[in-house]
Amino acid sequence: MNQELTTEEKAALKSIAKNLETFNKQRGNLIPILQMVQEHLAYLPSEALRMVAEYLEINACEVYGVATFYNQFRFHPPGKHPVKVCLGTACHVRAGDIILENFERKLGIEDGETTADREFSIERVACVGCCALAPVAIIGETVHGHMAPSKVEGLLMRIEIEKDIAKREKEKSESEQT
Amino acid sequence: MVALLVNDREIEAKNGTNVLQACLDNDIYIPHLCYLESLDLPSASCRMCFVEIAGEDKPATSCTTLVRDHMVIKTDTPAVRRLQRTALRLLLSVHRVDCKNCYAHKRCELQNIAKFLKVGLKSKPLNRYLKDTDIDEDHPFLNYYPNRCVLCGKCLHVCRNQHGQSVLTFANRGFNTVMSLYAAAEAPSPSCEDCARCVDICPVGALALKVNQEASIHHPTEK
Ligand code: SF4
Numbered sequence A: 001m002n003q004e005l006t007t008e009e010k011a012a013l014k015s016i017a018k019n020l021e022t023f024n025k026q027r028g029n030l031i032p033i034l035q036m037v038q039e040h041l042a043y044l045p046s047e048a049l050r051m052v053a054e055y056l057e058i059n060a061c062e063v064y065g066v067a068t069f070y071n072q073f074r075f076h077p078p079g080k081h082p083v084k085v086c087l088g089t090a091c092h093v094r095a096g097d098i099i100l101e102n103f104e105r106k107l108g109i110e111d112g113e114t115t116a117d118r119e120f121s122i123e124r125v126a127c128v129g130c131c132a133l134a135p136v137a138i139i140g141e142t143v144h145g146h147m148a149p150s151k152v153e154g155l156l157m158r159i160e161i162e163k164d165i166a167k168r169e170k171e172k173s174e175s176e177q178t
Numbered sequence B: 001m002v003a004l005l006v007n008d009r010e011i012e013a014k015n016g017t018n019v020l021q022a023c024l025d026n027d028i029y030i031p032h033l034c035y036l037e038s039l040d041l042p043s044a045s046c047r048m049c050f051v052e053i054a055g056e057d058k059p060a061t062s063c064t065t066l067v068r069d070h071m072v073i074k075t076d077t078p079a080v081r082r083l084q085r086t087a088l089r090l091l092l093s094v095h096r097v098d099c100k101n102c103y104a105h106k107r108c109e110l111q112n113i114a115k116f117l118k119v120g121l122k123s124k125p126l127n128r129y130l131k132d133t134d135i136d137e138d139h140p141f142l143n144y145y146p147n148r149c150v151l152c153g154k155c156l157h158v159c160r161n162q163h164g165q166s167v168l169t170f171a172n173r174g175f176n177t178v179m180s181l182y183a184a185a186e187a188p189s190p191s192c193e194d195c196a197r198c199v200d201i202c203p204v205g206a207l208a209l210k211v212n213q214e215a216s217i218h219h220p221t222e223k
C-alpha cells in the first residue's frame, strides 16, 4: 500500500527516531507517538509504523490496528492538489457522495488515497461552511460550489492544463536565459 | 456448586461459571459466536447468546452473566429469539454467502445457528453490504476472507494466548472493520504454518491455511 519515500521523508524518519527516545516505552504512548510521527511526515508510511512498533516492542499489526481506527491518521501522503469533497449534511442531501464517486473514478483512487505520482489525493470532509453552494468540493485552496458530476472532469483537466502551461513557461524562460 | 433452573430443568454449575458455559456443559444449546472459555473478560460482541432471567426486565447475554443459586432462566422466549434472529440477519447482511465454494461448508457455525433459528442464509429484508476485497492473500501461510468474517475476535485471542502477542488485529472502523494480518510475516514470534490455532478456532470460513485450502478445493471429498 506504500509508495516510495522521498529523500525529505527519509530524513524526517531519522528525526522521528530521535524524537521517539523522548517517549516512555509504554503502550499508552502509542497515540501520542503516532501524532508526533504524523506531524513530521503528514502521514504514516509503513516504515514509520514499523519503527514505532519496534520502539514500543509490540507487533506492527497492533500499531496498524490502532492507527486505522482513528480518523486523524492518514496512510497516504497528501497530494499536491488535495481534493476535499464535502459530505456535510447540506452537501450530502445534494448528492455530495456522487461527486466523491466521480473524483474517485476519474483519479482511480479512493477516499483517503493518493495517486501514484502524488499529484492528487481525495478526502471527504464535513461541512466546510458554505452550504448555500452545496454540493461543494475544494481543490487545493479553491472552493468549487454547485458541483455537478459533469464538472469533475473539467476541473481536473484545468489543473493538468495549468500545469502544462507552467511547465512550458518554465522551459521557455530557461532557454531564454541560456 | 449452585443450582439453577434452565427451561424448567434443574442443572448444577460451579460458582463463578457464566450462564452460557453452564448451559453448554449441560447440553442446553444457546447460539454463540464470540465466546471463548479461555478468555477472562468476554468481549460479548456477537450479541447472539441472549437468555431471559426471571426477575430481570430485559434479556441478557449469557456469556457475561455469572450463575447464581436459584436462578431461573429461559433460553427460548420470543424476545430472545427476536434478538438472535436480528443479530444473525445483520451478520448475514455483510456476508458473502457462497457456501458451496467455502471450505467451512457443513461445519460452519453461521450455518448451524441459521438452521437452529430457522433463518434463511439470505439477508432479507436487509440490504447486503459487502467489502470490495473478498480475499486477503498477503500472508505467506494464511488467507483471510473479509466477507466471511463475523469479527468475533477469537483468532486474535487464541493467537495472543499462545504467543503473548497477536499477529492479528482489528483494523479500520464501522462497516470497514476487518481482521488484519498487517506485517504479520515479519512478526518475530510465531510460525503461523506450524501453529494455525486461529484457523482452527474460526467459527466460519474466514481464515485458512493456504495449503489446506488448496487441498480442500481440489479434492473436496478427501479429508
Ligand atoms: S462462512 Fe459459513 S455461511 Fe459463510 S459462506 Fe462459508 S459456509 Fe457459508
Ligand code: SF4
Pocket: B148, B149, B150, B151, B152, B153, B154, B155, B156, B179, B198, B201, B202, B203, B204, B206, B207
Ligand atoms: S477470522 Fe474467524 S475467528 Fe477471526 S474474527 Fe473473523 S470470524 Fe472470528
Ligand code: FES
Pocket: A086, A087, A088, A089, A090, A091, A092, A126, A127, A128, A129, A130, A131, A132, A134, A135, A136
Ligand atoms: S455541508 Fe457542505 S458546506 Fe456545509
Ligand code: FES
Pocket: B031, B032, B033, B034, B035, B043, B044, B045, B046, B047, B048, B049, B061, B062, B063, B064
Ligand atoms: S457469545 Fe455472548 S455475546 Fe457473543
